[in-house]
Amino acid sequence: MPVLNYGQTAIEWYFQLDSKLKRHYVTVERGRPVLLRGPQVDEPEQEALVLRRARWIREKLAQVNQPQASEPIVTGSRLRYAGRTYYTEVRHVPDALKPRLAFTASRFIVDNPDGLSIHPDALMPLLERFYRERAQEKLPLRVRHWQRETGLLAAGMRIRHFQSRWASCDANHILEFHPRVMELPASVQDYVIVHELCHTVEKNHTKAFWALVASHMPGWQRQHQVLEQAAFGDAV
Structure with a gap:
């Protein structure tokens, strides 16, 4: 499109x-x-x-595309990352100047000066910052891996906030990824990368484009279906 x-x-x-x-x-x-x-x-x-x-x-x-209204986040709520939902602990930290979000190997921790619950609107910027940091850390490695695997070369990559899409390949062959790609399972992240790399050759979703995707990722339809069903716009 x-x-x-x-x-x-x-x-x-x-x-x-x-x-x-x-x-x-x-x-x-x-x-x-x-x-x-x-x-x-x-x-x-x-x-x-x-x-x-x-x-x-x-x-x-x-x-x-504002986050839909939902219940406040409390200890026991679950947040998405890398295809899984993780237990979230909300701690009341009166001395904190503003809410903070951290991630351990098994849980999210929210330090909140305002109490033991936090509204999704207040949490969203913290969660997107976390996704952006992880995307900047992990996606370049995966892009380089798939460039070696496919022989398709991008001119660069960057993290960018889109309103209604996960990723893009611009006219200069620069790959752009929404930070919330990090919500998705690793296999689906890989599909997004291969999909955009194929756009360096075929800009439109033609038969030739899908044939190119299939040549590098047989069975791509499974990942594509997960992507289609992903609730873009609902972070919490």
Whole structure:
């Protein structure tokens, strides 16, 4: 699907022909690419239409992709990392200036100055920082491994916050990963890497693209299904 970079926001969209409409409409939904529908237009015209509404789209994406309201996080709650959910301990630390999040081999620990529970909205920035740090530590090693395995070369990689996608390969062959890729099982992380490496050769999801993915990762459909079912947008 095409992507428009608007400031720090990557807007991914798809087009739906509706010849009954006289103008074009944009729909923004949680965890999905932007829908552009209306009379037939080619991709450059689609991009111009999306750019015209880009500021509005960015604001709506920020609204609809906010973490959904849920119960406060307390000792015994579980947070996701690397395909598993881990026991979480919330400790009341009155002297702490702000909440802190740490991870041991078997659990998350939250030090909270405000009590023995913390709202997901307050925890989300801490959890995303943890994912970002782990992504910066671990993903470059996996990218190098898969470059050696496949012979496909990226121009670089970086961690980037997207509104509605896990990863991207830009026009300069730089791989970009959402920090929350670290929620996923290692095998699915590997699939995401191989998927984006294949985009260095085939930019679109053509038959040739999927054949290239299959040549490097037979049985990729299992990982793809896990990815499709992953609850992007629900961190806690």
